[in-house]
Amino acid sequence: MKKRFSILVYLLLPCALLVACSSEQPSAGDEAALPLISAAEAGDSQRISALLMDKTAVDSRDSCRWTPLMKASLYGHAEATNLLLTAGAQLDLTDKGGYSALMLAASNNHFVVVQQLLEQGANPNMQESTHGWTALIWAAKRGHKESVAALIQGGAAIGIRDFDGENARSWATKNHHTEVLEVLNALPVVSRSHLQQSTHDSLEKGEST
Template identity: 50%
Template sequence: MKLTHSIAFAIALAGLAACGPSDSYNASGSAGAALLEVAEQGDLNALDQLLAKHRQPDVRDSCDWTPLMKAALYGHTPVVARLLDAGASVDAMDKGGYTAMMLAASNNHAEALDLLLKRGAMVDHQESTEGWTALIWAAKQGHARSVETLLRHRADRTLKDFKGKTALDWASEGGYAEALSLLQAADQAQSSVR
C-alpha cells in the first residue's frame, strides 16, 4: 500500500520536480535570477546585498516559483524571514497553486512553516492539482512536526482532497503513527468542546 502511495506521490510531484533547483529562469534580468539562486542556497548575506540594490522580492522563475518558495522548500528560515520583511508575498502561488507554506510543510520544515503562518499564510489553501492542503501533504508524508505546527495554527482537519481523503485518511493509509496520533487527538479535543 505504501508503494502505491509513493508512486502516486511521485507522479503528482513530477511537475514540481521540473521547477525545483534553479537551472532556467524567466526572472527579469540577472538580478532576479541571482535572487532566486541565493534564496535557494540560503545565503543570507548575498540576499541582503541583492535586496539592498533591487528590492524586488517576488521575482519568478519559469515555473512561477518565487525566492520565498525556494527558501521555504529548503527550510532556510532566516532567508524566509528576510524576504517577508522585504515585502515578499506570503501567499504567492506557482503554476500548480502551491505556496511557500505548503512547500515548507511538505518537507517538514516546521520552523519556516510556523513563521509563514505567523506572517499570515493561508493555512487551509488547497493547491489545484490534487486539492491538497499543507496539512494533507504533511500527513501524507508522515511529517509529524509539520502536522503539529499546522494543527496549532488551526488547520481544518475536515478538508478533503480531490480523491475525497482527509489528512487523517492519508496518515492512516501511510501508517504514520505519530502524525495519525496528532490528528486523532485534535479530533477528540474538538469533539469534547462540542
C-alpha cells in the same frame, strides 16, 4: 509494491514540477529574478540582503512562477525566510501547480519555517490545483508530525478533502503514520481559527449588552 510506488510518486512530485518548468525558456524578467531566487534556494542570507538592498523585487518569479520565499521555504532556510518576510514577501503566492511557500515547507517537514509563515499570516487551508492537497494533507501523508502539529495550531482545518475525497486523517491512516494520527486525534485542538471565532463571539456579546 503498489504502496511503495505510490509513496515514491508523492516524494518525487516536487522534483518533477521543477524539471518540467526548467525546460521552459526564461524571459528577460525571469533572468532578472534568478539571482535572488538562487540565493534563497542556497540559503545565502548575505547575498539575499545585498540583492534586496539593490532593490531586487522580493517577489521576483522564474519561469515556474517560483518566488524567493518559495525556494527558501522548500529547503528550510529559516534565516533566509525571515529576511524575505521582513522585506515584504507575499505569503500566499503560488507557482504554476498552485503550491504556496507553506505547502512546500510542510511537505518537507521544515516545521520552523512552517511556524514562521503561519505567524506572519500564511493561509493554512489553500489547496494546490493538481490534487487539491493542503499543507496539512501534504504533511500528514508524508508522516511529518511536527509540521502537522504546527499547522493545526496555526488554524489548519483537518476535515478539508482533496479532489479524491481524502483528508489529512485518511491519508495518515492509509500510509500508517501512527504518530501523525495521534496528533490529529489529540483533543482539545486550539487553533487560530477557533481563537478568532471566540474573539468575534466575545465582541458581538459585548456589543449586545
